[in-house]
Amino acid sequence: MTIIRVPASSANLGPGFDVLGMAIDRYLEVEFAEEGIGSPDHLTMRVFQQFGGTGGLKISSTIPPARGMGFSGAARVAGLLAAAVQKGSTLEECRRWLFLEATELEGHPDNVAPSVFGGVTVAVGDRVEQVPVGMQATVVLWIPDTLSGTKESRGKLPKQVSMEDAVFNMGRTAMFIAALTNGDTDLLGFATEDRLHQEVRLASLPDTAAAIEAAKNAGAWCSWLSGSGPTAAALCEPSQAEAVAAALPEGAEISISHIDMRGAVCE
Secondary structure (H helix, E strand, O other), X not given: OOEEEEEEEEEOOOOXXXXXXXXXEEXXXXXXXXXXXXXXXXXXXXXXXXXXXXXXXXXXXXXXXXXXXXXXXXXXXXXHHHHHXXXXXXXXXXXXXXXXXXXXXXXXXXXXXXXXXXOEEEEEOOEEEEEOOOOOOEEEXXXXXXXXXXXXXXXXXXXXXXXXXXXXXXXXXXXXXXXXXXXXXXXXXXXXXXXXOHHHHHOOXXXXXXXXXXXXXXXXXXXXXXXXXXXXXXXXXXXXXHHHHHHOOOOEEEEEEOEOOOOOEEO
């Protein structure tokens, strides 16, 4: 039995708007099944059929849709991989193809890249690099029931930004990569500051803003709006994860998770 497993993702990571992403150990899973199994309206099934897949798919997922956790990216990667595997390709043969095709379908690469390659990724156009993670880290997620559409959220952002704000985010993004690589947890709070998108988005997500602040006040190294939200993500010392989770506002699912380092797998 072949099982395809694709991780969730958290995009932007604060300042890395449309560039940085992190794979999270919540998954969309696919198994091949008989004809008629699997909703034809599911995004994974539509992509599978679009790229020549035949028969049915059994699809299960712990990635909530429209919460800023890369559901659509993971679903597209899974559908593409299922079609490729059915035609006889191996994952390693088609991993880069997965990234390029899923990015074309998704419209931007920041949440596709971690779902394909795992870990923390920098994606620019058709290029992807993985960032070494020089510390043991736990990801704490605050996932409310409210939905957030990426297109609607992006529509609130300004069309132009000042040179000062652009340089601010460039510097923070570079610092974030350096902090992860060097294991400098003291730098992460500074390195995840942002002036391009979070303030605008959080203005309509006050509970998420409160969750981000609560996580930092409880000892998280840093916290950010996951993708376009409304989920908040925090990175912390594993021994602090329970304390950070306990400090988050009520009324949402709270998940103690980890960085997935494998990306898409076929087992």
